Ligand SMILES: NC(=O)c1ccc[n+]([C@@H]2O[C@H](COP(=O)([O-])OP(=O)(O)OC[C@H]3O[C@@H](n4cnc5c(N)ncnc54)[C@H](O)[C@@H]3O)[C@@H](O)[C@H]2O)c1
């Protein structure tokens with residue numbers, strides 16, 4: 193089959209690789225109809241995530257048709273159309289029983305899980321297409337994919353919904369939703385969101401649906417800020433305004449009640465701390481570039497909530513721990529517990545209460561995936577979300 | 589960052605010992621701890637271990653299954669190869685003793701006889717290989733109820749002598765991993781099997797042996 197493979201920093205290629213097959217009793221094989229490139233994939237593309245190997249198949253946002261089922265798969269049939277969560281979860285361990293799917297104890301293979309124990313103190317769950325630290329599972333930017341624990345993750349979608357309407361159930365829609373839920377929004381709250389990429393945009397949409405009185409969105413790309421404004425957010429362009437000052441003034445001197453870092457480890461911008469982080473990163477003294485997280489902690493009101501959907505991988509310097517402690521902030525974060533939100537969000541899509549298609553800027557054949565990565569990384573203003581179609585011969 | 593590849597290692601519950609059997613049953617027979625110390629940490633977590641000659645390694649996992657069921661599955665020795673990577677065969681000889689075959693990357697399997705030295709159903713199993721074994725076993729697994737209905741806490745302890753000298757060099761060629769890592773991975777495979785019915789893998793296709801069977 194054809195698949196998008198990783199070969200090093202800014203080097204991804206569409207190649208012919210071996211077809212997947214059923215390995216374990218709870219597996220299914222999926223023929224992929226749509227798959228997307230995520231901001232998280234850019235961290236791999238930029239060589240920011242350790243434990244990648246040349247030839248790894250990327251992609252954790254995908255959907256398709258079940259073409260084969262393992263012998264203990266219940267609830268899924270051949271021919272069924274499903275969306276697959278990017279988090280692989282067993283459904284049976286203590287964490288899964290608490291609906292903390294991204295903390296699943298069993299989905300990371302025993303010979304792969306040691307790395308995360310060394311880095312984080314515990315073995316993390318398996319994720320599709322996201323380095324060997326999270327299992328080394330082949331991803332879904334391909335024609336076919338092997339889906340383990342298929343009786344727990346994949347959700348069947350009705351025929352009357354297009355791929356574009358449901359594909360983002362795999363990651364960014366529940367991620368934006370959980371980011372907003374982690375803000376524990378109360379009446380009259382202002383929520384500030386850093387980053388108007390797909391995750392930030394869905395966080396904005398979710399926060400407004402959950403009753404935020406006001407959402408303030410921060411980015412520097414005009415097109416992305418425009419999409420945020422279209423959802424009903426007020427906007428700050430950090431290249432033209434001081435974010436801290438603007439947020440304080442816009443909230444009557446109180447500061448936002450909750451802040452969301454939807455940027456993660458690769459902050460943009462010519463800020464003193466960001467330049468320092470870049471230098472330390474270059475010397476390998478620091479792994480992440482957390483300018484946004486620092487700014488969000490400083491901006492958040494006393495006693496407020498901090499939600500971090502943005503991905504961090506390792507260590508950071510100059511963390512304003514004093515601000516966190518002295519202001520009594522609450523922090524909530526994590527890889528999204530995707531499975532937890534699927535029935536609710538699918539229902540809301542069916543009822544047309546959530547639009548998932550407004551941010552799609554490009555639909556490309558899988559063969560053009562490498563170009564899709566380049567555009568999503570380098571032309572972020574116009575390239576707001578790229579969908580790849582394995583079946584397509586050319587751009588439609 | 590990641591542990592460097594080790595040049596020696598032993599499978600779960602196996603260890604190298606002088607032929608005199610110096611560490612036989614080291615785990616089970618050793619003196620009770622906590623006599624002078626205000627300390628509940630397991631011995632393997634102590635900065636200085638009490639026994640000088642033997643290293644104690646081990647691991648605890650919580651398995652979301654009832655204690656009797658977990659005990660019974662572990663007690664079913666012939667099925668060890670399902671989750672112990674290097675163990676290819678366990679054949680019962682009588683109620684207490686069984687014959688083990690362990691594969692090493694060098695291709696020469698090692699065989700020995702192992703005997704249960706304590707067995708408390710639902711609670712504890714301790715074993716040691718018999719005197720003539722070139723590779724000595726000494727270990728025990730205990731089962732206790734986890735708090736809050738979380739299932740069973742399974743605690744595995746193994747004693748071994750760090751390889752060295754000529755016997756050590758020989759064994760270093762036969763095994764791939766440090767005992768601690770091997771124990772941790774085998775125990776994780778056991779947990780996965782008990783909780784999910786399968787062992788997670790990122791393989792894209794079945795292994796060749798699996799296809800043949
Ligand atoms: N927690 C999860 O489970 C989960 C799931 C998906 C994605 N993510 C993470 O969420 C983050 C965002 O993903 P995405 O797909 O939206 O990525 P993206 O790269 O498309 O968007 C990031 C946005 O942040 C903006 N930005 C950069 N620096 C900024 C700054 N200093 N201030 C304000 N905005 C700034 C960029 O201009 C860009 O628009 C990534 O870190 C991604 O890995 C997490």
Ligand SMILES: [Zn+2]
Pocket residue numbers: 230231232233252253278363364
């Ligand atoms: Zn994603």
Ligand SMILES: [Zn+2]
Pocket residue numbers: 281282283284285286287288295296297298299
């Ligand atoms: Zn689980």
